[in-house]
Amino acid sequence: MNETPLVNPEVVSMVGDWKGYVEAKMGFRNHWYPVRFSKELDEGAIEVIELLGEKLLIKRIEGKVYAMRDRCLHRGVPLSRKPDCYTKDTITCWYHGYTYRFQTGELVNILAVPDSRLIKRRKIVTYPVQEAKGLIFVFLGDEDEVHDLKKDVPPGFLDDDLMVLGKHRIVNSNWRLGAENGFDGLHIFIHKDTTLRHYRTFNFPIGHTPLPGAVQLVEDADGPKGVTDDFAQHTPVWDGVIDGEVVVSGPRSTAVKGTSAAAGTSIWLPGVLKVENFPVGGLIQFEWYVPLDGERHLYVQTIGKPCSTDGERRTFANEFETTWKPHGLDGFNADDIWAREVTEPFYADDYGWVDEMLCEPDETILEWRRLASRHGRGIQQKSDLR
Amino acid sequence: MNETPLVNPEVVSMVGDWKGYVEAKMGFRNHWYPVRFSKELDEGAIEVIELLGEKLLIKRIEGKVYAMRDRCLHRGVPLSRKPDCYTKDTITCWYHGYTYRFQTGELVNILAVPDSRLIKRRKIVTYPVQEAKGLIFVFLGDEDEVHDLKKDVPPGFLDDDLMVLGKHRIVNSNWRLGAENGFDGLHIFIHKDTTLRHYRTFNFPIGHTPLPGAVQLVEDADGPKGVTDDFAQHTPVWDGVIDGEVVVSGPRSTAVKGTSAAAGTSIWLPGVLKVENFPVGGLIQFEWYVPLDGERHLYVQTIGKPCSTDGERRTFANEFETTWKPHGLDGFNADDIWAREVTEPFYADDYGWVDEMLCEPDETILEWRRLASRHGRGIQQKSDLR
Amino acid sequence: MNETPLVNPEVVSMVGDWKGYVEAKMGFRNHWYPVRFSKELDEGAIEVIELLGEKLLIKRIEGKVYAMRDRCLHRGVPLSRKPDCYTKDTITCWYHGYTYRFQTGELVNILAVPDSRLIKRRKIVTYPVQEAKGLIFVFLGDEDEVHDLKKDVPPGFLDDDLMVLGKHRIVNSNWRLGAENGFDGLHIFIHKDTTLRHYRTFNFPIGHTPLPGAVQLVEDADGPKGVTDDFAQHTPVWDGVIDGEVVVSGPRSTAVKGTSAAAGTSIWLPGVLKVENFPVGGLIQFEWYVPLDGERHLYVQTIGKPCSTDGERRTFANEFETTWKPHGLDGFNADDIWAREVTEPFYADDYGWVDEMLCEPDETILEWRRLASRHGRGIQQKSDLR
Known part of the structure; x- marks a missing residue:
């Protein structure tokens, strides 16, 4: 083990029946969280959000909002640093052309390597999104x-x-x-x-x-x-x-x-x-x-x-x-x-x-x-x- | 053990008859240290000082200077961030009203919970203070x-x-x-x-x-x-x-x-x-x-x-x-x-x-x-x- | 062991036949690296450079460039913070007068302690330097x-x-x-x-x-x-x-x-x-x-x-x-x-x-x-x- 633990284990061991709460320094996974107001995200607009330590992209496509991890599978760069949206429901990585569909996260193409076997076999992480009472909620979890x-x-x-x-x-x-x-x-x-x-x-x-x-x-x-x-x-x-x-x-x-x-x-x-x-x-x-x-x-x-x-x-x-x-x-x-x-x-x-x-x-x-x-x-x- | 040690133990093990000195990175405890000149602290004035890594409040009350840890027992906030001194020899925490007497450190009241059993049974840390040759000395120790x-x-x-x-x-x-x-x-x-x-x-x-x-x-x-x-x-x-x-x-x-x-x-x-x-x-x-x-x-x-x-x-x-x-x-x-x-x-x-x-x-x-x-x-x- | 390792050992253990590359976060030692263009270093001029995490001084003396660790042996201070070059091929530490010859790294004198036994028995690290095609190359290694x-x-x-x-x-x-x-x-x-x-x-x-x-x-x-x-x-x-x-x-x-x-x-x-x-x-x-x-x-x-x-x-x-x-x-x-x-x-x-x-x-x-x-x-x- 080389990473510093998120929470000091000595402290966790010292609390009684609320250890999970002490451990949840970055929040509880597998819950719905509001991230923006609906009116803040226009049709076609992209926004970068943070949630429980993850960086996500949200985009509204034909009225519906989608959320996708803002990190290319290939070399880990943020897609948002130079968002290349050649079609309305995809985003292409500015570095090597890895292209993902917002609705599914599917790698639909690698523009620089159109015959790669990775295409259509890999997915970037996406999360369910729902709007209610004027808020955009993201389900951050599995x-x-x-x-x-x-x-x-x-x-x-x-x-x-x-x-x-x-x-x-x-x-x-x-x-x-x-x-x-x-x-x-x-x-x-x-x-x-x-x-x-x-x-x-x-x-x-x-x-x-x-x-x-x-x-x-x-x-x-x-x-x-x-x-x-x-x-x-x-x-x-x-x-x-x-x-x-x-x-x-x-x-x-x-x-x-x-x-x-x-x-x-x-x-x-x-x-x-x-x-x-x-x-x-x-x-x-x-x-x-x-x-x-x-x-x-x-x-x-x-x-x-x-x-x-x-x-x-x-x-x-x-x-x-x-x-x-x-x-x-x-x-x-x-x-x-x-x-x-x-x-x-x-x-x-x-x-x-x-x-x-x-x-x-x-x-x-x-x-x-x-x-x-x-x-x-x-x-x-x-x-x-x- | 999860905290990084204050001093690298490998280094301590490598020095001979002055290990204690290497370990005393934050100073030697249980000694008197000058912290301000007497003329810098007027009657009734409060000052925040640091000493061997601790944050202290010093206050002059009827001529005499007192030193108290600048951190509320309850939620650990610095009292000095908004010092509420309702009486000349007490300070009240701005957050929930924990009130301490400067001379003794005693928790004399919790304004929001006047019937708490903690009252008069808990103390915040205080340190002896002495003035000499125009300097205010604090004994930082037990x-x-x-x-x-x-x-x-x-x-x-x-x-x-x-x-x-x-x-x-x-x-x-x-x-x-x-x-x-x-x-x-x-x-x-x-x-x-x-x-x-x-x-x-x-x-x-x-x-x-x-x-x-x-x-x-x-x-x-x-x-x-x-x-x-x-x-x-x-x-x-x-x-x-x-x-x-x-x-x-x-x-x-x-x-x-x-x-x-x-x-x-x-x-x-x-x-x-x-x-x-x-x-x-x-x-x-x-x-x-x-x-x-x-x-x-x-x-x-x-x-x-x-x-x-x-x-x-x-x-x-x-x-x-x-x-x-x-x-x-x-x-x-x-x-x-x-x-x-x-x-x-x-x-x-x-x-x-x-x-x-x-x-x-x-x-x-x-x-x-x-x-x-x-x-x-x-x-x-x-x-x-x- | 107290120092954080340079590279996470868990990661090193997970890669196959290119572990050395992952470990070489600060570069490969024992190689020649260009550090400046020749025209950037005039006769008698001193420059501070960094190379593989080390701080070096380079100086041109009678046309030839020399490279020496920029850290006094005595108390570890950078010589470059106040470079005292009393003669053309030496540099004297501003703190206590430790004096080093650029060509060899030899401690030629301690101005404040001219009878010290350390004199002529200690060396500061030096590295070979070569110029080619208008670039100054330093051999960073043993x-x-x-x-x-x-x-x-x-x-x-x-x-x-x-x-x-x-x-x-x-x-x-x-x-x-x-x-x-x-x-x-x-x-x-x-x-x-x-x-x-x-x-x-x-x-x-x-x-x-x-x-x-x-x-x-x-x-x-x-x-x-x-x-x-x-x-x-x-x-x-x-x-x-x-x-x-x-x-x-x-x-x-x-x-x-x-x-x-x-x-x-x-x-x-x-x-x-x-x-x-x-x-x-x-x-x-x-x-x-x-x-x-x-x-x-x-x-x-x-x-x-x-x-x-x-x-x-x-x-x-x-x-x-x-x-x-x-x-x-x-x-x-x-x-x-x-x-x-x-x-x-x-x-x-x-x-x-x-x-x-x-x-x-x-x-x-x-x-x-x-x-x-x-x-x-x-x-x-x-x-x-x-």
């Missing part, structure tokens, strides 16, 4: 593991009347620090100065502890696997006290004194959060922490709203652009992005997983780590990148 | 190893009448290359063009070899441990000769032909040099090579002068600013800083310690390596950083 | 392995009447990707848009497959070792076809329909290509892929022409500057440089050597790998750099 998309998205996300809008950006932290930051009930402490506080129903404690029964596991065979945390069954903390003095308090709306805007959160494999009644009642935030490699994730942020008329849809689209995107996805979540990136160095050499000192409410995060270890369908390894 | 500061500074440094002035800067080399550059009797070859030559009594050979008896070990149980080198017992070399021709000569004062300005040097644990009668007679240069990590050191340069009246102190302060700082600490020592940084790559992979080809006068450096191996109170390891 | 330069250059290169002109530049890829790009008969696919197509006799297929007998091994005991590939015995491919449609064609001269400009290529140890009748009939391109380290090579590009009169030489020099340098060495070969650099990441961790999927005509490249493994006179190792 052919015999493909399953229904609905098993990899939170309940409700595919509902017919749900309109989904969003954005994405790259975050310089491991995907798990994204997932844990999102699901972590305590991190609301960092949001105490959010401009969302100026919205009527926005009330936010500085902390809150789950009571027995707040946290539930969802492990039905036919559905997504996740952990839910019901904020109605939490004890909120409104004031922070040091040496007997109140030094900081959670934001409450100046208009209406009410409960926290969010009704609860849930985290689902392969790494997607659902926040109910957020940023305000009636909306749902869904966000993915898509592993790009071991050090970065694509933060796919969406907000969904049930809409039954075109008018409702126009109103939501307008609200999204003027309010929820700037104050929620950009402003509020900027604190989260920053927190994940600052946390990254402690976990980068894996020792953070054993050196951390979790407190009682972090038990919800441990439930997520255990669930992910039980139900993750495969651990992406360095050898999968070759 | 509680049961704390000892008197006087054991870690050169003789005379704490003398009542000694006035000490100085500066510091970061040098991109291991601390040992700093120490050896300073104590090395031969490296004066690089100083032959110094502007200090224009000072009356400044005479400097291009080399000098210690006669028997010049080098002495100081290993008293109650005092600092060091090696002294008396230049009065050296044979100076004034001219460099190649193929029978004099090609270069050491600088001699144009005003007074005398001996070398320096009367001798000594090097002390944990890495501090004393140069007597330097830059000119009547002054003493003390300089520390404080390990920041394995690749950089803080070069703390000071000049001391015995002063008994305010007038003498004013005169020295004025001379320091106009002469000894610009021509000595800035100008003369710039050559040394440059030399250490250029030497670093040869020793960076540790093989330099066995591939070097020392010459006879370098025996003084070997004495230092052996003494440091015998008396260093602990070797900072990667595991100490966790 | 004293008892020195052999005639003619064994390390392609046949014809040293011919009396051959005039050679050229240039060099650094390429960010391993030297083997340079050699294989040059010798690879199929990579002409990337040159289909070259501006050389505007020259009368320039015709270039998009691919061509060697017929039996095209490829020959040259392994005479007294001469250079290489593989030759005769393009007259190739089947050219003029058109690239996908799904029955011609999508791309090779460039043919608009003036004269003829054969490919090149008559054939050959590759020689230690990594030098000869292209006959190139860029046009009557010229020969010789190019070297000189390993600088494991990641970069010096691309030494030359064009030779037999000239018997001063007039012919002037004409060729003029043509070289106005045509062959800008359109050939700069323009045409820019595609090659780009291709090597883009290929580098796939081979950087060595797995490319087993993950690549070669096609039938790549057999010529395999012949080269096997020949190099059989006849390479030594494999440069990390320990050779110490």
Whole structure:
């Protein structure tokens, strides 16, 4: 063995019933991940994406999107460095003319060696692609593991009347620090100065502890696997006290004194959060922490709203652009992005997983780590990148 | 074992009676190190410092300085990234409200989880701090190893009448290359063009070899441990000769032909040099090579002068600013800083310690390596950083 | 063992009869390599060069060029960082005055320690240097392995009447990707848009497959070792076809329909290509892929022409500057440089050597790998750099 292992084996050996989670530094293989919004990929356009350490090309051909490894079989060069698409459904390697069909990955010709026996006998890796709710999902995994998309998205996300809008950006932290930051009930402490506080129903404690029964596991065979945390069954903390003095308090709306805007959160494999009644009642935030490699994730942020008329849809689209995107996805979540990136160095050499000192409410995060270890369908390894 | 060892074990096995010195790439633990000048840290101010690979926060509270590990116990984030000091003697982690008392390191509260059992039962690492001669010293080590500061500074440094002035800067080399550059009797070859030559009594050979008896070990149980080198017992070399021709000569004062300005040097644990009668007679240069990590050191340069009246102190302060700082600490020592940084790559992979080809006068450096191996109170390891 | 091996042993174990080639990541030791053009090094000038991972100083003294390791024996510093040449045939280390004679490497004095027993008993590494055809060649290897330069250059290169002109530049890829790009008969696919197509006799297929007998091994005991590939015995491919449609064609001269400009290529140890009748009939391109380290090579590009009169030489020099340098060495070969650099990441961790999927005509490249493994006179190792 000569390659440095992806994850320090000493650390893996030191954790208990969530070893698989520690090993999944580059993500869980054999799951569906959103990679772009549908509207970002026009007919005929090619885009290079990263997913679980792999470089892929996606292309839309006659409306449908296809995904193929962005590396020529011959000499391993990226096809994307000079994409020669002589026909609409093939791409030809700029170096020696190896030509692949997007739909199947088949080597259809080698332009410089048209009589090679390799032709039609070799395939480049391709992955299934599906579009839903305006997102392009790629199944990053093995052919015999493909399953229904609905098993990899939170309940409700595919509902017919749900309109989904969003954005994405790259975050310089491991995907798990994204997932844990999102699901972590305590991190609301960092949001105490959010401009969302100026919205009527926005009330936010500085902390809150789950009571027995707040946290539930969802492990039905036919559905997504996740952990839910019901904020109605939490004890909120409104004031922070040091040496007997109140030094900081959670934001409450100046208009209406009410409960926290969010009704609860849930985290689902392969790494997607659902926040109910957020940023305000009636909306749902869904966000993915898509592993790009071991050090970065694509933060796919969406907000969904049930809409039954075109008018409702126009109103939501307008609200999204003027309010929820700037104050929620950009402003509020900027604190989260920053927190994940600052946390990254402690976990980068894996020792953070054993050196951390979790407190009682972090038990919800441990439930997520255990669930992910039980139900993750495969651990992406360095050898999968070759 | 999965971590790369700090020091190549093959190299350690190849050196004889100074293995500990080779292992101390990040410095000797359980010693006092200067980290800032007292005047650089105002009441209530916080500063982030590095010391032997650790990141620390220092803060002055009611006049006294405290030092605490700059990493929250919970998720390992640096407290300093957004220092929330709600009370004068505590710091609260910006992420989840873990709050620590500077004086003790005690976890006094978790603002978001005020009923956690961890509160008052956990401590963040703190280190003793002491101020002397205008410098802030931190004891980087274990509680049961704390000892008197006087054991870690050169003789005379704490003398009542000694006035000490100085500066510091970061040098991109291991601390040992700093120490050896300073104590090395031969490296004066690089100083032959110094502007200090224009000072009356400044005479400097291009080399000098210690006669028997010049080098002495100081290993008293109650005092600092060091090696002294008396230049009065050296044979100076004034001219460099190649193929029978004099090609270069050491600088001699144009005003007074005398001996070398320096009367001798000594090097002390944990890495501090004393140069007597330097830059000119009547002054003493003390300089520390404080390990920041394995690749950089803080070069703390000071000049001391015995002063008994305010007038003498004013005169020295004025001379320091106009002469000894610009021509000595800035100008003369710039050559040394440059030399250490250029030497670093040869020793960076540790093989330099066995591939070097020392010459006879370098025996003084070997004495230092052996003494440091015998008396260093602990070797900072990667595991100490966790 | 603590050092990371230069080449992944798992990969070495997986290749068959060309293990030595895979191991020679930093090049083959004990061979002659061109490092600069003669006209680039004036009398008395010093230049720092890199070769197979080693840093060398070359200097011209009374017309002759000498090469010496650029690292002082004492503390390992580069002599070149501040070259003190007090006499024309010595260099003195700026740090402590170790002084070496360029012709022999002998430590002739230590200016700061003129009575050291090391003097005249130690040597710094030197390497033989020879000039030919306007190039400075260095023999990078051991004293008892020195052999005639003619064994390390392609046949014809040293011919009396051959005039050679050229240039060099650094390429960010391993030297083997340079050699294989040059010798690879199929990579002409990337040159289909070259501006050389505007020259009368320039015709270039998009691919061509060697017929039996095209490829020959040259392994005479007294001469250079290489593989030759005769393009007259190739089947050219003029058109690239996908799904029955011609999508791309090779460039043919608009003036004269003829054969490919090149008559054939050959590759020689230690990594030098000869292209006959190139860029046009009557010229020969010789190019070297000189390993600088494991990641970069010096691309030494030359064009030779037999000239018997001063007039012919002037004409060729003029043509070289106005045509062959800008359109050939700069323009045409820019595609090659780009291709090597883009290929580098796939081979950087060595797995490319087993993950690549070669096609039938790549057999010529395999012949080269096997020949190099059989006849390479030594494999440069990390320990050779110490």
